[in-house]
Amino acid sequence: MPSWRVGSMSGVDGWSRRAVLTAGIGFAGLCAYRLSATTIRLPEIFAPSGRYIGSFVYDPADQVTVQAHRYSGLRYGRAARFQPPTLVQSKNLMDEQAPGYGSAAPQQGSKYDPTSEDCLFLNVWTPAHLYESKGPKLPVMVYFHGGAYSTGSVTDPLNDGAALAARGDVVVVTVNHRLNALGYLYLPDRFPDSGNNGQLDLICALQWVQRNISAFGGDPENVTVFGQSGGGAKIATLMAMPAAKGLFHKAITMSGQQVTASGPLNAARRAQALLDRLGSGVDPATAPVEQLVAALSATDPILGGGVYMGPVLDMRNLYRHPFWPDAAPQSLDMPMLLGNTVAETRAFFPPDHPRLKGLDFGNLPQRIAPEMRIDARPDWVVGEFRARYPRDSAEQLFHRIVTAARSWRGQVEEADARARAGRGNTFVYQLDFEQAKHTDDIGLSFGTIASPTPAQTAMSQTVMDAFIRFAKTGNPGWTPYELKARKTMVFDTQSRVVADPRKWERELFARIPYVQPGT
Secondary structure: OOEEEEEEHHHHHHOOHHHHHHHOOHHHHHHHOOOOOOEEEEEEEEEOOEEEEOEEEEOOOOOOOEEEEEEEEEEOEEOOOOOOOEEOOOOOHHHHEOOOOOOEOOOOOOOOOOEOOOOOEEEEEEEHHHHHOOOOOEEEEEEEOOOOOOOOOOOOHHHOOHHHHHHHOOEEEEEOOOOHHHHHOOOOOOOOOHHHHHHHHHHHHHHHHHHHHHHHOEEEEEEEEEEEOHHHHHHHHHOOOHHHOOOOOEEEEEOOOOOOOEOHHHHHHHHHHHHHHHOOOOOOOOOOHHHHHHHHHOEOOOOOOEOOOOOEOOOOOOOOOOOOOOOOHHHOOOOEEEEEEOOHHHHOOOOOOOOOOOOOOOOHHHHHOOOOOOOOOHHHHHHHHHHHOOOOOHHHHHHHHHHHHHHOHHHHHHHHHHHHHOOOOEEEEEEOOOOOOOOHHHHHHHOOOOOOOHHHHHHHHHHHHHHHHHHHHOOOOOOOOOOOOOEEEEEOOOOEEEEOOOHHHHHHHHOOOOOOOOO
């Protein structure tokens, strides 16, 4: 069982600044904690990879009850640029726990500052009662963030694991890793692993979990990975990577698919585009990281727009596509829960987006054409949808079409591939609540929606409970997905299981081959 670190309130000056920072509470927090008490007790973990000091997370309902314990900024690995990571082995607290959550990966924009190439950190939340119990080890839920493979961080408040840990009696882990060029720039002649280093970081984090999580009360034999958008795609890819086999036991993907990986020839073309933008004579291995990130604005030679970075079929770390021509055999016996939101594209195209300004039925085919990411006559598609949904506005049809053609197709491909394997361990959900858009299931699954309405609170509890049940048992509470009925849980104010929701859209687009964007 974990021990406790004890300090006297009257001796606050005796606490090191480092201990205060790593505890995540600061001087004001120290002074505010139980003013009538004489001691402060911080949870402390002794694990094979380090000695970690935690902090308290209070129940937002009363700000008094301890809801969970948080251990943030735990280093799980180290990596030189374009090299695979090395799992930490040190037991030195000062080296292995960073202030706050540690740095996010360098990326475009400043949303997740501070950033650093030294970004291999994770965070752990445990239920508060764990230190008073000698019961069995708890299920572990490990979260990988979205942002495709280029942006994002688990330092986003939506990814706070306290509520999920407390409600589910589970141990929650969230992981940062290398992104964009630092994680996926394909330079095989100089750096053989460079096209998949971001994936190798995640494998390293899961190895850390296997080595250390029992010290936090978690069960290393019951690890569920879950991730939204790019996080789900990273999980789908891990399910086909031999080095990841056995490191996790269940998978939840939320609006994130990776049917095929980037081929090495396309990956090489993208790398060259970035190197050209970087400039003649500039070595990507030694260039300032700011310059490397700026070069991501290079035009993608296959897709257009900013250059895409993602996992590569390098025949070194990834030997096959994750879900083509079938689901990776190594993971077929692993329970999997796949989900999407009913109106994904509302997150990408808000009402003031140029694609929607001045939209009408006359220009709708032109507006959807580049966004569907399939080779189909847009006027024919619009005609079919107008006949099917005659009362929809042009904007409503835009979202129906682009969501079904672009955002949902990958999930259908993956779920069908799993169903064809016949294991009976694949489950599907569709989030309809409040016309859910991309990312709406993050706050619902973590219980972190800011100032939620009663309906949002109820929906969040329903989603969390399904995820928790799946993590504990491998079944979220409804019928497995199979090709005959395609039973799907539709999460809404009145959640229900529906056979083959959006069947018409699925069949319409099934006549057109699916090509994973970016591959």
